[in-house]
Amino acid sequence: MVYRDRDGRRKIVITGLKFGNIYVAVQPKRGCTGTGCDGGVCKVLHDPECPPTHHYLATYKYFREIGDVIVHVGTHGTLEFLPGKNVGLSGRCYPDILIGDIPHIYIYNSDNPPEGTVARRRSYSTLIDHMQALMVDAFPQELETLSKYVEEYLKEMDPSRRHQLEHLILEEVKRTDIKGLSERVREMEERGTLHQGFREIFEDIRNV
Amino acid sequence: MKRYIEDVLSGRDIEDKGLKEKILEIDRRIEDSREIERVLRAFDGRYIEPGPSGLITRGEGGYTTYR
Numbered sequence: 434m435v436y437r438d439r440d441g442r443r444k445i446v447i448t449g450l451k452f453g454n455i456y457v458a459v460q461p462k463r464g465c466t467g468t469g470c471d472g473g474v475c476k477v478l479h480d481p482e483c484p485p486t487h488h489y490l491a492t493y494k495y496f497r498e499i500g501d502v503i504v505h506v507g508t509h510g511t512l513e514f515l516p517g518k519n520v521g522l523s524g525r526c527y528p529d530i531l532i533g534d535i536p537h538i539y540i541y542n543s544d545n546p547p548e549g550t551v552a553r554r555r556s557y558s559t560l561i562d563h564m565q566a567l568m569v570d571a572f573p574q575e576l577e578t579l580s581k582y583v584e585e586y587l588k589e590m591d592p593s594r595r596h597q598l599e600h601l602i603l604e605e606v607k608r609t610d611i612k613g614l615s616e617r618v619r620e621m622e623e624r625g626t627l628h629q630g631f632r633e634i635f636e637d638i639r640n641v
Numbered sequence: 642m643k644r645y646i647e648d649v650l651s652g653r654d655i656e657d658k659g660l661k662e663k664i665l666e667i668d669r670r671i672e673d674s675r676e677i678e679r680v681l682r683a684f685d686g687r688y689i690e691p692g693p694s695g696l697i698t699r700g701e702g703g704y705t706t707y708r
Contacts, residue, residue: 502683502684504680536683536686538680538683538684540676540680543694543695543696543697544694544695544696545694546694546695549694559683559689560689561676561679561680561683561689561708562676562692562694562708563676564671564674564697565696565697
């Protein structure tokens with residue numbers, strides 16, 4: 434997140450998109466190993482000692498300088514959990530350093546009052562409650578068996594079981610007509626090209 | 642349950658009056674959301690009144706968002 438411009442000056446990159454006079458950005462990373470994630474690094478999120486990165490500090494400094502207000506959208510960011518005192522923060526506590534005196538609005542889950550209170554006390558925010566996300570089972574029941582076979586197929590090493598699973602998967606594709614593929618499977622059956630064509634069908638159903 | 646909700650919300654009657662009341666009440670709380678309006682109000686530096694927290698689908702206390 435640091436680069437050197439044409440004149441050799443070192444600069445920090447602040448990511449985001451501008452929409453008129455609104456600047457939209459993802460909260461900077463507190464610590465993250467990306468695809469190499471093993472859960473260890475994000476423990477730093479609640480670490481009471483570990484300071485935020487230079488990039489994190491620079492991002493909020495930039496927002497304070499260009500903006501009239503900061504709006505955090507969504508619940509449980511990282512800013513209000515940065516090191517410092519629990520209440521009555523001083524100028525040496527990180528949330529205070531970062532948010533400074535810019536007005537701070539926080540759109541927060543109305544069902545999380547304890548951590549909402551932390552956001553209010555430690556980052557001087559005004560909370561606007563948002564509704565909870567509703568959880569529904571979005572997975573169609575009739576694809577349950579197919580899904581199980583596919584999962585097993587991805588792990589299975591034994592050639593004879595793999596062979597068997599290819600048949601079972603194609604049977605399920607026929608039965609459920611997922612993505613309208615049943616006709617193609619029937620044609621493959623008639624031509625006796627089931628196993629040659631399997632890979633293609635398999636990729637197709639996995640890219641729903 | 643889905644049938645009951647559909648019936649109540651499209652104005653039809655269902656047998657269970659208690660359930661009907663509850664469906665209408667939760668629907669009112671969902672429809673009552675004014676988050677955007679309140680964010681704009683906060684932009685103007687105006688007061689955001691406090692209110693009870695909790696799940697919109699739980700409790701008797703008229704939980705609403707946007708506060």
